[in-house]
Amino acid sequence: MPVGTLASVKGVPQDILEELGVQILLGNTYHLYLRPGVEQIRRLAGLHCFMSWPRAILTDSGGFQVFSLNDLRRITEDGVTFRSHLDGSEHFFSPESATAAQIGLGADIIMAFDECTEYPAEPERARASMELTLRWAERSKKYFEEHKHEVPWTTTHVEADALVRLGERSSPAPSDSAELNSPGRARAPVPTRAGETQALFGIVQGGMDPALRKESAERTIALDFPGYAIGGLSVGEPRTLTREIVEATLEHLPKDKPRYLMGVGTPEEIIEYAKLGIDMMDCVLPTRAARHGLLFTSQGKISIKQARYAGDENPLDPNCNCRVCRRYSRAYLRHLYASNEVLAQVLNTVHNLSFYLDTMRGVRHSIGLG
Amino acid sequence: MPVGTLASVKGVPQDILEELGVQILLGNTYHLYLRPGVEQIRRLAGLHCFMSWPRAILTDSGGFQVFSLNDLRRITEDGVTFRSHLDGSEHFFSPESATAAQIGLGADIIMAFDECTEYPAEPERARASMELTLRWAERSKKYFEEHKHEVPWTTTHVEADALVRLGERSSPAPSDSAELNSPGRARAPVPTRAGETQALFGIVQGGMDPALRKESAERTIALDFPGYAIGGLSVGEPRTLTREIVEATLEHLPKDKPRYLMGVGTPEEIIEYAKLGIDMMDCVLPTRAARHGLLFTSQGKISIKQARYAGDENPLDPNCNCRVCRRYSRAYLRHLYASNEVLAQVLNTVHNLSFYLDTMRGVRHSIGLG
Numbered sequence: 001m002p003v004g005t006l007a008s009v010k011g012v013p014q015d016i017l018e019e020l021g022v023q024i025l026l027g028n029t030y031h032l033y034l035r036p037g038v039e040q041i042r043r044l045a046g047l048h049c050f051m052s053w054p055r056a057i058l059t060d061s062g063g064f065q066v067f068s069l070n071d072l073r074r075i076t077e078d079g080v081t082f083r084s085h086l087d088g089s090e091h092f093f094s095p096e097s098a099t100a101a102q103i104g105l106g107a108d109i110i111m112a113f114d115e116c117t118e119y120p121a122e123p124e125r126a127r128a129s130m131e132l133t134l135r136w137a138e139r140s141k142k143y144f145e146e147h148k149h150e151v152p153w154t155t156t157h158v159e160a161d162a163l164v165r166l167g168e169r170s171s172p173a174p175s176d177s178a179e180l181n182s183p184g185r186a187r188a189p190v191p192t193r194a195g196e197t198q199a200l201f202g203i204v205q206g207g208m209d210p211a212l213r214k215e216s217a218e219r220t221i222a223l224d225f226p227g228y229a230i231g232g233l234s235v236g237e238p239r240t241l242t243r244e245i246v247e248a249t250l251e252h253l254p255k256d257k258p259r260y261l262m263g264v265g266t267p268e269e270i271i272e273y274a275k276l277g278i279d280m281m282d283c284v285l286p287t288r289a290a291r292h293g294l295l296f297t298s299q300g301k302i303s304i305k306q307a308r309y310a311g312d313e314n315p316l317d318p319n320c321n322c323r324v325c326r327r328y329s330r331a332y333l334r335h336l337y338a339s340n341e342v343l344a345q346v347l348n349t350v351h352n353l354s355f356y357l358d359t360m361r362g363v364r365h366s367i368g369l370g
Numbered sequence: 371m372p373v374g375t376l377a378s379v380k381g382v383p384q385d386i387l388e389e390l391g392v393q394i395l396l397g398n399t400y401h402l403y404l405r406p407g408v409e410q411i412r413r414l415a416g417l418h419c420f421m422s423w424p425r426a427i428l429t430d431s432g433g434f435q436v437f438s439l440n441d442l443r444r445i446t447e448d449g450v451t452f453r454s455h456l457d458g459s460e461h462f463f464s465p466e467s468a469t470a471a472q473i474g475l476g477a478d479i480i481m482a483f484d485e486c487t488e489y490p491a492e493p494e495r496a497r498a499s500m501e502l503t504l505r506w507a508e509r510s511k512k513y514f515e516e517h518k519h520e521v522p523w524t525t526t527h528v529e530a531d532a533l534v535r536l537g538e539r540s541s542p543a544p545s546d547s548a549e550l551n552s553p554g555r556a557r558a559p560v561p562t563r564a565g566e567t568q569a570l571f572g573i574v575q576g577g578m579d580p581a582l583r584k585e586s587a588e589r590t591i592a593l594d595f596p597g598y599a600i601g602g603l604s605v606g607e608p609r610t611l612t613r614e615i616v617e618a619t620l621e622h623l624p625k626d627k628p629r630y631l632m633g634v635g636t637p638e639e640i641i642e643y644a645k646l647g648i649d650m651m652d653c654v655l656p657t658r659a660a661r662h663g664l665l666f667t668s669q670g671k672i673s674i675k676q677a678r679y680a681g682d683e684n685p686l687d688p689n690c691n692c693r694v695c696r697r698y699s700r701a702y703l704r705h706l707y708a709s710n711e712v713l714a715q716v717l718n719t720v721h722n723l724s725f726y727l728d729t730m731r732g733v734r735h736s737i738g739l740g
Binding site: 007008010011012014015035036043044051310311323327329331332336341342343345346347 | 698
């Protein structure tokens, strides 16, 4: 899942994301709650309509971002008080309010409010944190069950063909793009989904202790969610430990429900985690690295800022068929980056996303072949 | 002509420019000379190949930008010594070296090196400046005639179908786009043009004096260029004076050669100048205004940063069929701008260019109807 923090994958128009084959985007509740605000997005019929994105969206609970604020937050049983990174104003997220925010945003998949245990953590601290996450998961689910029909989908100003489009949802993704760009259409169609609700996923915590992870998984499953995430990883621990904990957690998660590993990873890592049984991942790496001129290719990483590419007429990745590699040379991309041109960010991001999505298409193909 | 200073219309990929119907782009010699350098672009077979733009390009002579440096430049009969705005390094442009740079860049249309007379200027200063521009025009042309075959087109690494494409040049512009995006193509095709050369345009100066303008026009025409530009306007004078001088100059320029008014204008102005007989214009206004959230619409200018648009579900311009107006709401564009998202610049620029190009399409249509 590419990350579209503020309802935009930085620098990339939605029709190009569709062309790339993006099936689902991640939005950050903390950021959207601050700007433009949940009520604004609710009034505009939810994130899909707001950002004109008819495909799937997942929002995180805001927990991870709030915990990342460090000095700016205070945690109690009830929830987390934090200060905005924008203006220092004080806010409060609880399992109830974070779930309410996510219902208002109206993503397809939303996440229970959890505490992301820091690394390293003492055993008693890891247990206490896990127990808190379990109590918060229960409260998140309770609030969700009582309020899930408040999702703004039902108030969507749908177009005449929206219902038709809903039936087309299983058709190959790239066809949307041409249709959206046909003249005379006022706005991108977003399916109406009267009667449907969002899917609330639970999050497994437990620090770096396999036994705690097992307990967290079993007790989260007992709460009965339609999907489960593995949280609290990629927080500074060594990669071998990440993998160990992923394996130790996965064996306790049901195979017939989506298993989502949060916040990973490199192209090599996402292949490895998929092999272990992970179904969903999100990471800022492809988009953030692109903004720093770090590009993923079939021949390894390229730092496009390097002078060695100044006269290089080759495409960025000769094995890539994305619109950047089809059209531009490394020399041009290097020039754009060195000259601080905005197009550098646009093109670099398109390529890195293409590389990641190609990687996952390859994974799905391999799974299909057994 | 949209402005693509550093071989990029800031934030907009080339295929979107093609889709918008851009027929010709302007590149700035001064900027490209500094970054990535003329020799670099020459080695990469010229601007068209470098930036993967198969349609027309015009480069300015660098004169206007160098004169804008004010404290950083010194003018003599021979040329202009100036300091780079990037690192303060000293450089020298003469009619010969500026023409050489433009031959190396390889645009379709290049400009004689002129002195842009400041406003206001005393009569003797305006005359002296005009005389200098005439001597420089002669030197520019002499250098061009002796070196025009050094244009890097002939060394272009053309693809097999480039010659075919050359024959297609008169076909409607938007068809290029789909073709460029067809899978399997390594790079955008750029036509080979063995034996062809660039077109060097002369520039009329003469300050704000109609008699000097007449003299400048007649003596520039005597040098015999394939097209003529009106320079030295939009330098701070009132708009009524600009119009007056344009009219006074136009009547002395041949109707059967392109007449290019440099550095204008607003959508209303470009219609007015076209009506007077101007064939070509360039301006940073649509792209620069877009970056500041100032958008041109059929209902007037919109400052998208204003809070009044935060909940506005309407398209930016209900009468515009561009890919931005077809897909996104004012509320979303306002959010992107307020959140400092790069996509704001991309989408705003696409819309403003679309508005300008639609304006000129309307002008051409009206001319066609008589």
